[in-house]
Amino acid sequence: MTITVEFSMYSPSLPLVDLVESLPFRQLECEHGLCLKRDSDVFVIHIDPGDDISEEDLSAFDEVVEATSLGRTKGKDVYRLTVELVDDISEAFTPERFTAVEVEPMILTPDGWYEKKVFEDYETFDRLRTRFEEYGISIELISITQGSDSRGDSPQYGLTDRQYEALTLAISRGFYESPRQVSTEELAEEMGISQPSMSDLLRRGERQLLSSALEPQTHINALSAQERLQ
Template sequence: MTVTTEFLISSPSLPLVSLAESLSSDRIECVHGLCLEHDSRVFVVYLDPADDLTETALCAYDEIVEATSLGRSSGKDVYQVTVELADVVSEAFAPERFTAAQMEPTIVTPEGWYEKKLFEDYHAFNGLTNRCEEYGIDIELISISQDSSAPGDSSTYGLTDRQYEALTLAVSRGYFESPRRTSTAELAEEMGISQPSMSSLLRRAERQLLTATLGSRPRPESASE
């Protein structure tokens, strides 16, 4: 199973945000190695030519140590920049805790980093959110979906696809945290079902997981659940 996620991370410690704030386009596209290499500091950034930046201008920003022009690609000016990472950023994204594949370039705006990443499973993504929270980095989940083409762990525990979808959504929205960050009514609205149906779906999924992991034989569920 793999999990595709879209999320926004925000923190004053994130590199390149101040650069995005100063640009008329308010936007930078970049590729980086965070989550793959500890203390990765090399970014490849794609800038709007209208922003008219040079290597010298980029190096004038305190966080940028070095900048090298790589030419132009797809109508963007491309630079390789070495940035000075804040300790909280390098620690929060420490790859020994999780790894993630960057599916699209990171979009840096004054609000933060918009990311689209592929994780090996939900637990790997949850590791990222926990680390961000631990280091005071806000993370807002925009979407999360399981790769249905891959063999799903849900079948291992006897969960139906709908049960797995409900549990994944509930965990991602903080339903099982204390205090809860969402309600069954809000989850039901996202899934397009009634609140009683959502409650029933979660209850059956939880029971299925418990019976599967504890070794009891569960009652067969209908395919629609």
């Protein structure tokens, strides 16, 4: 079962964040292959012509080794950048550990990256998130949706089996009633896990249900509006 995940990444080590901060609109589209090839250092960026950025301007950034104009498409100036990656980024995006396919261009802001990728399953994405956190890259999950091959067969709305089991148990035992009819400790004992693990399953499950119900683009629009006000 493949899943499509929308998420944002935040870290001062992420490439090109300083470049975006220098742009008038403080946002650009970008493609890269960090999850597909070890030490991939080529980024293709799409810049609004109104930003008035040249190859020389792009090459002036310390992390940019080379900038080449690829022309213009869909009203955007397109450049190929060869970028010097810091060690933490090269190690965090080890492609042998993760299989992820980019669905649409990444969006860069001064705060970080927004991505939409397809993963083999939830566990693959969760391993990526855990590894990123080990290298100081924080992840904000926006939404998870199941692939079309399984959507008709599963009522789980992108939840893992354990999240679905935990939420179903919690609802059936009155955990979400007011007042609550059961504690997380009691639910954990019934599932045969620790109380912190039970709380984590419920928290992640609740977030996934909310993410599925809300429009992901609202997050991007909010980021754009916030940057224009700064």
